[in-house]
Amino acid sequence: MKFAPLILKHLRKNWIRTLSTVLAMSVCIFLFCTLQTVVEAVNFGLHSGNASRLVTRHYVSLVYNLPLNYKAKIAGIPGIKQTVMNAWFGGIYRDPKNFFANFATEPEAFLQIFPEVILPPDQKERWLHDQRGCIIGRKLAQRFGWKVGDTFELESSIPPYRIGHPFDFVVDGIYDSSQQSFDLNSMYFNYKYLYEATGRNIGIGWLTEQIDDPSHAGAISKAIDAEFENTDTPTKTETEQAFLAGFVAMAGNLALLLNGIGLAVAFTILLVTANTMSIAVRERQQEIGVLKTLGFSSGLVMSLILIEALLIAALGGLVGLLLSKGMLGILPEVPMIGDVVAQYPSFGLSARTALLGVGFALLLGVAAGFLPAMNGYRTRITETLRQV
């Protein structure tokens, strides 16, 4: 770019003005990227489904089972969308030191209630139609080198499940998760398999329910527990992460507030930058007249001014990104806020947000430079170079 010296020397000559505008811009982009990331994390928490899942277990302890008919009874309670029965299996692979969590569940309902479990469609199909099949987490698969189609045996360690007769399983799928909190070291298999193999005399370990509105979590929990209050087997129901229920309503307002702040700052920076640029152009009326006399076209003069504004914006954007990256790096360590953002998988400045930030900076640059550039475009030589 042969015009670079002209642009750069202007920026350097007025370095205080350049620096303060760049800093203003960087604060704007810092806020934009940081808020954007936090809002995304908050929204993610809002939509992750955690708050819309309840867990019902025996009132006393998880080790006591619930009767099988509880599933149907709970499914009938208003607000319940879906339920899934689970049981802790406690199977050992060859040696107790090979421990990993393994659960019996209802494949179809399980996959619906836990959408964060990601399974290729063909593997999912396979698992749904294979009573002896199981799915294992990516990390578990890596640990034992298991691939789809491999078989292995688990020895049950819990009395009702026929000790001395190992259960054999086929790996139907290897799952990943869209959410960091979902464990990739577990194994899930069909409840029916366990049920049949144990002579149909086992109960439910716990039930997970999906409800249609997270803000009703409290009321629905109470309704479930009330249903079984005066029976031999009372229940205890709570949200998967109880604190989220109260958080849900707040998160929406928080996002609104943060976006509002971001927008106000962006607007201010736009004015600051536009002001800087128009002063710069006004100071340079004579120079623009000279350039045009020398044969610089109006379009070229306009581009030079726009590029100058874009340069300030890009520089500010870059500094802002760095600041944001630093801030987002320490945010998870901050009490309270850290807990909130930690739910978000790989919390930090994403490439997408960084790109958005730079794009936003450039947009502000163009917006700020546009009127001054038009001014430069329209400048008439005879008006600026008139000698008195």
Added chain:
Amino acid sequence: MSTTEIAARAGAVSVQDVRKFYQRDSMQIKVLDGLSLEVPEGEFLALMGPSGSGKTTLLNLIAGIDRATSGRVVVAGTYLGSLSEGELAKWRSRNVGFIFQFYNLIPVLNAVENVELPLLLTSLSGRERRERALTALRIVGLADRSKHYPRQLSGGQEQRVAIARAIVTDPKVLVADEPTGDLDSQSAEEILDLIQTFNRDFGKTIIMVTHDPRAAARAHTQRHLEKGVLTA
């Protein structure tokens, strides 16, 4: 030779029955009213006249930085009225060099960068541009000041840098608007020597506005403008 034939010559200037009016509010100011002027190629013309008589206006029309209200201006074989704004800008960059009374160097650029400016519009490489700019500075005797900024130069030196900038693209026509108006007599003499050299040794057509009779004496021809009319 007919007028058009003269105009067709590379360095010649032909102004034919040109009017230039300015509109100020409801008032129409007639700056030039039917002015004609023929300047053959290689001529050195001094344009004199009282302040406000329209000298700068005429110079601007010839240099293609302003347009006549009516009439024809033909410079270096081009009828300027037929060019669009963009074409006119391009034409200026190739055919005319300007020398102003107040030099009009760009303060943030050093001498050689100032001289290089018009070359930025060409397809020359960075090295070629720099070489040519340095050559132009050498011609005006300022090779040793190439890295100096305008504020570090005297008025006479600034004007010499401005002259280097005017000739760096090797235009056929040079226009100068009171080039010595802001200089002491010693510097003025040096500037006039330079301008004369460009006319005599490089064959440039020169139109110079001046108040100074000693400057005008350097020219081949002197014309007087009064109230928008050439009187002599």
